[in-house]
Amino acid sequence: MDFSSISRRRLLQGSAALTLGTALGARTAAAADTTIGFIYVGSRDDYGYNQAHAVAAAALKKMPGIKVVEEEKVPETDAVEKTMESMINLDGATLLFPTSFGYYSPHVLKMASKYPKIHFEHCGGLWTDKDPKNAGSYFGYIDEAQYVAGIVAGYTSKTGKLGFVAAKPIPQVLRNINAFTLGARLANPKATTQVIFTGDWSMPVKEAEATNSLIDQGVDVLTCHVDGPKTMAENAARRGAMVCGYHVNLSPLAPEAYLTGAEWNWEALYPKFLKMNASAEGIPNFYRGGLQEEIVKVSPYGPKVGEKARKHADEVKATFMAKGLAIFKGPLVDNKGKTVITAGTERGQKDPELEKMDYLVEGVIGATS
């Protein structure tokens, strides 16, 4: 039942919440030239957001002269400040990757002011000139990969009905839903995306319910934007629907049903960051990029993806890689009939207007509030 499982989960979270990080004095392993700390809000093997970072952290571990310390399930409270301090004071970390959005303000900003010699690289935040210079934020335009996945979904869906299990109607999520839908409508102009918002980043029960409910309504390709796509992928595959992944490659979970997916490519980015960190200029305080910059990537196609879909998707991907492509350009109408981008206007990826997105485009069934 809904409540009982939520309450149990919340109880577990309750104790997990406090379960964090900390201290130690003596036995600090020496010898490493650079110690890097990774902090995750969820578990490292969630087949999702946190795993994408943890995979990259594991890749860094193999580099010579690098020591990586990690802590998972660190809540977005003063606990994360203590974890950062502990990594700095006791492990000798000089570069920290607090990877959850909610860590940035006030926690990362507070610690960056307190420890001016330590570098803080935050995933997802919007660094501004007013923030400490030893802090920075980076993120990827993963909507580019969603756009490509949308094309594949549009060709492969038999019903023309796509489903999207989403956490919250915030700009980053809306951008993904819209890009996926615009991609799908390139392939099939009549395709629709039905979206269900679960209300939070990790709600496995609601995610499963949303998945089932979408399939009951005739949806045959599903994707999602929640912290752990595992629930959606496994349930959809079990029900015979097809899956587009998110965060990481989900094909091990649903080898037959997996079409493709939008993945982070942190394992390509972080070694670059280490190089920049060692150089005189350091890591830029504000760092963004998409497919071209190799911050995101598209999963290899699954067995159900046809020739036509592969060809079209590969073409669009090649355009992104070669010169970039504006996904959001006028005339663009939202699903209430209002023009949100006028004809002739192109909103490139770095356009700050896109960071404020509050609409669902035509073809999306659902509402932001």
Next chain:
Amino acid sequence: MTSEVADPGEAVAIAPSADPGFLQRHGASIEYILIPGAALAGALVVFGIFVALFGKNPLDLYFYMYQGAFGTWFSWQNTLTRAAPLILTALCTALPAQLGMVIIGGEGALLIGALSATSIALTMPSAPPLAVQCAMAAAGMIGGGLWIMLSGGLRQYRGVNETISSLLLVYIALAILNHLVEGAMRDPASLNKPSTREIGAANMIGSIPGTDVHWGLVFGLIAALASYILIYHTTFGFAARVAGGNIRAAKIVGLSVGKLIMTVCFLAGASAGLAGMVEVAAVQGRTNANLAAGYGFTGILVAFLSRQNPLAVIPVAILLGGINASGGLLQRRLGLPDASVQVLQGIIFVFVLASDALYGRIGFLKGKS
């Protein structure tokens, strides 16, 4: 040394009216220390075996737990920071327990307290900080107090089980918080993390001088001490305990049970609400979903481990704070998953509950009756 002891000298030395020895005279008090201590030690041994099964050295485990929780000044501050909200939320369960009620909705009162405190602070932008802080504390306590009073009222006047109602009210509180934070109270600048506007740096209550620990710890200590005096050294507390022992007897002797329930529930909710206010005024600086970090749920564990004694809540909260503080180190040094700390908490909980059966049954502590 009762007369059965075959030492004639001692038998003579003690008067026939059998003044019991030191152990017997203080048997009850000793039990209160000995039994939980033994339960804790037993839990640590079992956890050590559990960890050994994963191929880790249990002695390392104990060393890091000590280091991480109490080994250095930094560790102590980390522990106390984590303990601070737990003392207040534990009282939310421990106080109604005196009346025989099992309230597990401290998390809801915390959220409502935080929301109330933020709301009042945002309505007085030009007031002096001290006035804002006092208003926030008052609003937080009143908000949280009324919230738990709802459960008390439902139980007293509608016969609704207070355990269920207080738990369900947590989800209602969370829904209200999310609704307001994502709607009416949203700071338009908080794009990807819906939050209220900030209360302002000047209105933050800061840390206890010379430490990193915020004032919530002092509030918690005062609240726990005041609760202890109220319950064990006032007529009101006596009446509450009588009602908790036998509600019909209490009614027959003319105690106003309804008033007792409502007052105690208010005080309980007020302390959790104060914890919410502190999270806003000392840590987050605004209200958003980060506040639902599970302090209210961990508070239930603290209250039960303290056997609902408001004074015992203090050391138990510090102990759990320490376990949580050392959790990060266990992850980083031993490579244990975060869940291992939950396993330890679970083992402690089972041991302490099981040890309840031992009270009054330890032979050498019993006087001859």
